[in-house]
Amino acid sequence: MSAGQGKKVIVSMIGLDGHTTGGEIVARILRDAGIEVVYLGCNQTPEMIVRAAIQEDVDLIGISSHASNYGQIVSLVELLKRNGAEDVPVVCGGNVPKHQARLLIEKGVAAVFPPGSGADSIIRFVLGNARGATAGLCVNGEGIA
Amino acid sequence: MTNGARDENVTLEALCRGDVRTCARLLTRIERGEEAVIPLLQALYRAGGNGRVIGVTGPPGAGKSSLISCLIGAWRRRGLRVAVLAIDPSSPFTGGAVLGDRLRMVEHGCDDGVFIRSMASRGQLGGLARAAGDALTVLEAMPWDVILVETVGVGQNETDIMRHAAVVVLLQTPLGGDEVQAVKAGIIEIGDVYVVNKSDHPAADRTCRQLREMIARGSRLRPDRDWQPPVIKTQAHLGVGVAELVDAIDGCFAHQNADPEAARRYMSDRARHRIGEILRDRLDRRLRSGDEGWLEGSIEPVVSREKDPYTVVAEMLSRL
Numbered sequence: 001m002s003a004g005q006g007k008k009v010i011v012s013m014i015g016l017d018g019h020t021t022g023g024e025i026v027a028r029i030l031r032d033a034g035i036e037v038v039y040l041g042c043n044q045t046p047e048m049i050v051r052a053a054i055q056e057d058v059d060l061i062g063i064s065s066h067a068s069n070y071g072q073i074v075s076l077v078e079l080l081k082r083n084g085a086e087d088v089p090v091v092c093g094g095n096v097p098k099h100q101a102r103l104l105i106e107k108g109v110a111a112v113f114p115p116g117s118g119a120d121s122i123i124r125f126v127l128g129n130a131r132g133a134t135a136g137l138c139v140n141g142e143g144i145a
Numbered sequence: 146m147t148n149g150a151r152d153e154n155v156t157l158e159a160l161c162r163g164d165v166r167t168c169a170r171l172l173t174r175i176e177r178g179e180e181a182v183i184p185l186l187q188a189l190y191r192a193g194g195n196g197r198v199i200g201v202t203g204p205p206g207a208g209k210s211s212l213i214s215c216l217i218g219a220w221r222r223r224g225l226r227v228a229v230l231a232i233d234p235s236s237p238f239t240g241g242a243v244l245g246d247r248l249r250m251v252e253h254g255c256d257d258g259v260f261i262r263s264m265a266s267r268g269q270l271g272g273l274a275r276a277a278g279d280a281l282t283v284l285e286a287m288p289w290d291v292i293l294v295e296t297v298g299v300g301q302n303e304t305d306i307m308r309h310a311a312v313v314v315l316l317q318t319p320l321g322g323d324e325v326q327a328v329k330a331g332i333i334e335i336g337d338v339y340v341v342n343k344s345d346h347p348a349a350d351r352t353c354r355q356l357r358e359m360i361a362r363g364s365r366l367r368p369d370r371d372w373q374p375p376v377i378k379t380q381a382h383l384g385v386g387v388a389e390l391v392d393a394i395d396g397c398f399a400h401q402n403a404d405p406e407a408a409r410r411y412m413s414d415r416a417r418h419r420i421g422e423i424l425r426d427r428l429d430r431r432l433r434s435g436d437e438g439w440l441e442g443s444i445e446p447v448v449s450r451e452k453d454p455y456t457v458v459a460e461m462l463s464r465l
């Protein structure tokens with residue numbers, strides 16, 4: 001079995017972002033690394049994602065963003081904190097401009113993966129930074145932007 | 146009271162109150178097969194038995210999750226609190242999984258009266274049957290009125306889980322050729338209510354007819370059951386046929402309640418199944434643990450062919 005054994009993450013779009021291709025590809029990449037992916041698809045609000053994260057007890061949240069809805073990603077991070085789930089890192093992928101990526105990192109997003117990020121680097125980051133579900137451990141990741 | 150016992154009591158109380166976070170954490174520990182949760186599960190089992198367990202099974206893509214979302218809506222309108230355990234297969238190659246059930250239940254994503262948990266089957270080694278049974282023990286000790294379990298109706302492992310359900314909804318679609326899919330999978334007899342979903346497809350009536358014929362034939366094979374499983378046409382993406390399905394499920398429960406003998410039979414079947422499930426899991430773990438102390442004295446006579454392994458196992462079983 002692979003390194004991802006026992007790790008569970010959410011992959012989701014947020015808000016009115018109908019671009020599902022990127023999210024689906026990432027979900028499959030993570031699955032092939034042995035990770036369990038709860039795929040939420042589109043039309044998810046920050047509140048829905050936080051509730052899903054708690055109910056599913058996931059170790060990391062991946063947001064695929066192609067619709068400049070950065071405000072909602074920041075809301076997600078804040079809402080996690082307010083619900084005592086700040087140990088679940090949020091990572092973001094998609095065509096995020098560099099200065100936006102820096103802002104997201106400042107606001108607590110663990111990493112931003114620009115288009116063309118290799119599968120290996122995504123997998124490595126997820127495995128290295130996903131919360132140990134019961135240990136509540138989170139190594140703060142470097143922003144890759 | 147020891148610390149462990151105090152923690153257990155706190156957890157038990159939280160679960161009985163309906164605390165979702167405690168539930169979610171405990172389900173993770175169950176999935177990992179942590180032995181330390183067993184005392185808690187023992188207490189939960191004794192405290193539990195609340196809620197109706199309903200199974201939904203059928204081929205991948207048949208519309209199980211979509212239909213469950215409709216059912217949640219119907220029961221929520223009656224004020225019932227609903228939990229869902231949605232089990233999807235893991236990749237046999239990597240152990241990973243894409244769990245896509247929750248995606249169909251978005252409309253209940255912000256409802257405090259709904260709890261949805263996805264679970265990957267984790268293959269044979271993870272002890273899916275034991276984990277699913279344990280998860281139900283937890284959910285049944287919590288204040289959920291209805292507990293839905295979704296499995297893909299393919300392998301033995303997945304259909305075995307349906308033995309926990311008081312009512313099993315077996316989903317079929319008109320697609321997939323001439324043969325009814327459940328026949329191919331060898332699970333045609335497990336349904337209490339049959340659903341032909343995707344009935345917008347022209348072959349739907351034919352599939353219904355085939356199912357009815359099969360049920361008529363099957364019921365003669367099972368004289369212990371006087372319940373005639375209905376066949377219902379649905380379109381889960383539009384909510385068509387859901388009211389009829391809810392009525393049919395209610396009818397099946399009413400039928401069981403009217404016959405205390407049948408209700409008792411279900412309960413003892415389930416208990417027997419659960420005992421077997423745990424027994425197999427305990428045995429499996431022992432065999433895989435590498436600790437062969439308990440086999441002491443059994444191995445040598447088999448090596449020297451003084452005894453045969455069947456005799457040794459029979460002796461072990463008689464000591465059980």
Ligand SMILES: Nc1nc2c(ncn2[C@@H]2O[C@H](COP(=O)(O)OP(=O)(O)O)[C@@H](O)[C@H]2O)c(=O)[nH]1
Binds near residue numbers: 206209246343
């Ligand atoms: N045409 C049609 N599509 C449906 C119907 N019910 C569900 N679907 C679609 O079938 C696909 C699979 O549904 P899902 O609920 O995930 O199936 P599951 O794998 O059995 O849980 C989704 O795209 C649904 O929108 C139906 O009655 N008619």
Ligand SMILES: [Mg+2]
Binds near residue numbers: 246
């Ligand atoms: Mg499903």
